[in-house]
Amino acid sequence: MKYGGLIVVALSLLTGIGVFALFSWSIGINPYYVIESILTTFIFPGIVKDFLILSLLGYALLIAFKGSLWNIGAEGQMHMAIIASVYVTLILFFTTEKSLPIHVSIGVVLLSIVLATIAGALWGGLAGAIKAYTGVDEVPVTLILNYIAYFIGNILVYGPFRGKYVWGYVRTDLLPAPYKLSISVKKTITGDPIVDTLNGYLVEAIIYSSWITALIIVAIFTYWLFNKSSLGLKIKILGSNPDYLVTLGVNVKKTTVTAFMLSGAIAGLTGALYYHGALWRLEYPLEYQTMGYGYLAILVTWLSMLDMKFIPISAYIVSALIMGSQRVSSLPVVREAFAVIGLGGAEIAFRLLMFGSVLLSYSILRFIQDYEIRVVKS
Amino acid sequence: MTSPLLSITGINKSFPGGVIALDDVSMEFYPGEVTAILGENGAGKSTLVKILYGIYSPDKGDIFFQGKRIVIGSPIDAIKKGIVMVSQIPQLIDRLTVAENLSLSLTSVGLFESMKNVRRVFKEISDKIGIKINPDAKVWSLNYTQKQLVEIARAVLLDAKVLILDEALTYLPVEERRKFYVYLQRFKEEGRSIVLITHKIPEALEISDRIYILRRGKVVGSLVRENATLEQIRELMFGEAAKLITYERFSNPYEIQVGEPIIQVENLVVEGEYGEIAVNKVSFKARAGEIIGIAGIVGNGQRELLEALVGLRRIRSGRVIIDGVDVSNKGVGVIREKGVGFIPDQPLRYAVSAENTIVENIAALFSRQQVVINWSSMIEITNKLIKEYSIYPPNPNIHVKLLSGGNIMKVVVSRELEYATRALLAYNPTRGLDEATATFVRKKIKEKAVGDKVSIVFASEDLDEVLQLSDAVFVMNRGVLYGPFDPVSTPRSKIEELMVM
Numbered sequence: 056m057k058y059g060g061l062i063v064v065a066l067s068l069l070t071g072i073g074v075f076a077l078f079s080w081s082i083g084i085n086p087y088y089v090i091e092s093i094l095t096t097f098i099f100p101g102i103v104k105d106f107l108i109l110s111l112l113g114y115a116l117l118i119a120f121k122g123s124l125w126n127i128g129a130e131g132q133m134h135m136a137i138i139a140s141v142y143v144t145l146i147l148f149f150t151t152e153k154s155l156p157i158h159v160s161i162g163v164v165l166l167s168i169v170l171a172t173i174a175g176a177l178w179g180g181l182a183g184a185i186k187a188y189t190g191v192d193e194v195p196v197t198l199i200l201n202y203i204a205y206f207i208g209n210i211l212v213y214g215p216f217r218g219k220y221v222w223g224y225v226r227t228d229l230l231p232a233p234y235k236l237s238i239s240v241k242k243t244i245t246g247d248p249i250v251d252t253l254n255g256y257l258v259e260a261i262i263y264s265s266w267i268t269a270l271i272i273v274a275i276f277t278y279w280l281f282n283k284s285s286l287g288l289k290i291k292i293l294g295s296n297p298d299y300l301v302t303l304g305v306n307v308k309k310t311t312v313t314a315f316m317l318s319g320a321i322a323g324l325t326g327a328l329y330y331h332g333a334l335w336r337l338e339y340p341l342e343y344q345t346m347g348y349g350y351l352a353i354l355v356t357w358l359s360m361l362d363m364k365f366i367p368i369s370a371y372i373v374s375a376l377i378m379g380s381q382r383v384s385s386l387p388v389v390r391e392a393f394a395v396i397g398l399g400g401a402e403i404a405f406r407l408l409m410f411g412s413v414l415l416s417y418s419i420l421r422f423i424q425d426y427e428i429r430v431v432k433s
Numbered sequence: 434m435t436s437p438l439l440s441i442t443g444i445n446k447s448f449p450g451g452v453i454a455l456d457d458v459s460m461e462f463y464p465g466e467v468t469a470i471l472g473e474n475g476a477g478k479s480t481l482v483k484i485l486y487g488i489y490s491p492d493k494g495d496i497f498f499q500g501k502r503i504v505i506g507s508p509i510d511a512i513k514k515g516i517v518m519v520s521q522i523p524q525l526i527d528r529l530t531v532a533e534n535l536s537l538s539l540t541s542v543g544l545f546e547s548m549k550n551v552r553r554v555f556k557e558i559s560d561k562i563g564i565k566i567n568p569d570a571k572v573w574s575l576n577y578t579q580k581q582l583v584e585i586a587r588a589v590l591l592d593a594k595v596l597i598l599d600e601a602l603t604y605l606p607v608e609e610r611r612k613f614y615v616y617l618q619r620f621k622e623e624g625r626s627i628v629l630i631t632h633k634i635p636e637a638l639e640i641s642d643r644i645y646i647l648r649r650g651k652v653v654g655s656l657v658r659e660n661a662t663l664e665q666i667r668e669l670m671f672g673e674a675a676k677l678i679t680y681e682r683f684s685n686p687y688e689i690q691v692g693e694p695i696i697q698v699e700n701l702v703v704e705g706e707y708g709e710i711a712v713n714k715v716s717f718k719a720r721a722g723e724i725i726g727i728a729g730i731v732g733n734g735q736r737e738l739l740e741a742l743v744g745l746r747r748i749r750s751g752r753v754i755i756d757g758v759d760v761s762n763k764g765v766g767v768i769r770e771k772g773v774g775f776i777p778d779q780p781l782r783y784a785v786s787a788e789n790t791i792v793e794n795i796a797a798l799f800s801r802q803q804v805v806i807n808w809s810s811m812i813e814i815t816n817k818l819i820k821e822y823s824i825y826p827p828n829p830n831i832h833v834k835l836l837s838g839g840n841i842m843k844v845v846v847s848r849e850l851e852y853a854t855r856a857l858l859a860y861n862p863t864r865g866l867d868e869a870t871a872t873f874v875r876k877k878i879k880e881k882a883v884g885d886k887v888s889i890v891f892a893s894e895d896l897d898e899v900l901q902l903s904d905a906v907f908v909m910n911r912g913v914l915y916g917p918f919d920p921v922s923t924p925r926s927k928i929e930e931l932m933v934m
Binding site (some may be wrong): 157291303 | 612641743744745764765766767768769770777782783784785786787789794796797798800801802803804805808811889
């Protein structure tokens with residue numbers, strides 16, 4: 056089927072939303088609210104932030120996935136990077152000044168980004184080296200490394216990174232203003248929904264303009280890697296037939312580690328940008344502080360069918376679904392419905408149901424498509 | 434006249450991309466007969482076998498078995514109905530014993546449980562058709578002929594009504610093939626039917642009662658053996674191209690004895706998969722412009738020898754010297770860098786990446802040391818090779834998985850010949866190619882050796898090929914290399930004897 060892949064993606068999204076709505080209906084919530092909330096989120100400026108982070112991570116994972124290296128560890132690579140950034144900005148060059156000379160600000164932020172990228176690359180490379188030299192499957196390895204990264208972060212936040220101005224909270228200081236990457240813009244509200252929405256997107260784009268720049272650079276790099284460079288070709292062949300690489304005399308272990316390092320580097324870069332642009336501090340426990348972007352990015356990359364054009368589209372869809380499901384779970388009717396059936400508070404987990412359904416139907420449909428499963432009449 | 438045991442009528446099968454593999458194919462297979470299906474590569478033989486074995490389902494057409502219309506849903510289904518296939522590569526698990534292997538296929542159809550039973554039944558059958566193999570021997574310790582015998586015993590054990598031999602005996606020397614004919618004779622006397630798939634015309638003429646000839650997915654000839662001649666079949670199989678086929682020896686216009694040695698192998702010992710000695714104290718020299726041909730039945734250490742030469746397999750002792758440098762255990766990268774082309778066994782698995790395009794597969798070799806690939810020069814090389822070897826479809830950006838097996842082989846062979854500036858190591862360089870293309874490729878190999886002063890070491894199961902191409906012939910048997918023999922003055926029977934002794 057020519058558009059088989061796209062049909063699979065569309066069907067899995069519909070199934071996911073469908074199951075979600077059906078479940079809502081079964082506990083007495085009008086599915087209309089649910090579907091409406093999700094659909095309107097697709098034109099909601101609030102999703103730009105998630106969209107940019109998930110696109111960046113989508114490219115990070117794409118590089119590994121092209122080589123059939125299932126890097127589940129973007130989360131850990133991102134956190135190791137944030138730890139490096141925190142060290143640069145809150146320990147080495149901490150300041151209470153409201154502003155610093157521009158070259159100092161730029162220097163510190165660049166240093167932080169570079170070290171974060173290296174930290175991400177090393178954390179990714181560690182997973183790659185374990186895979187390449189001991190043959191342990193990369194999925195559990197990267198997953199375990201995520202938790203190790205969380206716990207390293209937790210220890211640091213408890214100990215040396217704990218802030219001076221935190222009034223007893225277990226967290227770091229706030230990122231000094233001169234190191235912040237987001238541009239603050241005042242929103243004006245006109246009352247016209249179309250103008251306000253467009254204006255909203257513009258404002259978000261200005262706030263996160265540094266992320267947009269990084270996304271463009273990363274997308275161009277990924278294009279260059281897979282279309283111009285010899286390394287990209289080797290990664291692609293690694294993904295489809297590593298035995299061929301061996302007979303070519305290409306070092307498969309080195310290729311594996313390099314692919315993982317590139318993947319981790321982009322995840323690390325994303326971590327630094329997220330820290331400088333939106334997170335601004337680390338707080339105990341780390342695993343609950345971020346959105347689990349590293350895991351959501353897996354969904355983004357899968358839904359893109361490993362086609363780099365589709366990464367932003369699938370990141371947009373996933374961001375809309377996250378935000379939409381959050382909005383649904385916080386609807387008063389939903390909370391009430393959960394309280395009525397004696398599961399008050401479960402609405403938080405409720406939205407995971409939708410992601411689960413999307414993923415499950417995607418896996419099933421891809422399986423059917425890949426193996427060309429047909430019903431044979433007898 | 435008896436009615437056919439198995440028949441197919443009006444079978445059509447096409448693949449994505451508009452490739453028509455089979456076009457209105459009808460055939461009849463009678464009990465007590467051997468039916469040969471001949472055809473060049475890409476003629477549709479393997480598609481037909483896969484349909485009979487339930488791997489593919491036909492787009493159109495019917496299959497009748499003992500007069501009833503049937504649908505074959507899977508290989509298990511085919512076996513249940515009594516259709517059993519033996520392919521060129523034995524489908525046995527090397528680690529297990531003969532009896533264990535047989536019990537596997539039997540429990541899958543739910544017949545026996547205990548090993549004791551299996552042993553007993555295997556013995557009965559072996560006695561009946563006269564096979565002498567110890568059921569407790571590990572499969573890896575058997576030679577090719579013995580493995581194929583186990584496969585045939587399994588078919589009898591499964592009570593096969595129809596036995597499909599998919600190039601199963603094609604590469605055995607005539608004498609060894611004749612031993613099988615005795616079993617096959619008994620097999621068919623019991624009213625069973627044998628389908629012999631091959632691209633070697635003499636093999637079909639030796640044993641079959643009826644011959645079908647496939648060309649580009651169509652049945653172009655249906656002959657009774659008594660009326661068939663080699664020339665007539667060749668004409669039907671290849672059409673115009675039949676004239677290009679030749680097994681006449683290519684002579685070497687140069688005095689190779691004066692060339693400098695490029696490859697020197699000294700007392701090489703290499704282990705096989707199971708720690709057994711696969712290559713035993715092998716020594717030889719290959720000079721610039723010289724072609725060394727190694728004859729032998731599959732599984733006698735040829736693969737291990739070539740893999741050790743290119744650096745894929747560890748050398749236990751002895752040395753490999755290329756261009757005066759000791760490259761033993763230096764790794765594939767170092768050896769390839771010296772300008773060594775390599776055509777491995779199972780090229781579809783080890784020599785291409787099917788998910789990538791032709792040009793990507795070629796760039797992977799030629800640009801592996803560069804950071805940035807010069808795509809325009811890669812496209813240039815690819816187009817040149819496509820033209821020279823008439824690779825179809827002639828599009829450098831098509832995915833390799835969409836090419837036929839023969840065309841994939843052309844991609845591999847042309848790429849490695851182009852890459853080889855000092856030496857070419859090859860295993861079955863023309864396997865999977867039709868005879869006309871194979872002749873063409875052999876000519877190319879000869880041209881490469883003579884023209885570019887490249888030293889070529891190749892192993893082949895096809896003795897005709899070895900004799901046509903080589904300046905010096907060796908025979909490999911159980912890891913030992915015998916030779917060199919002069920391909921002109923040595924009698925063929927002597928070489929065949931060494932292959933099977």
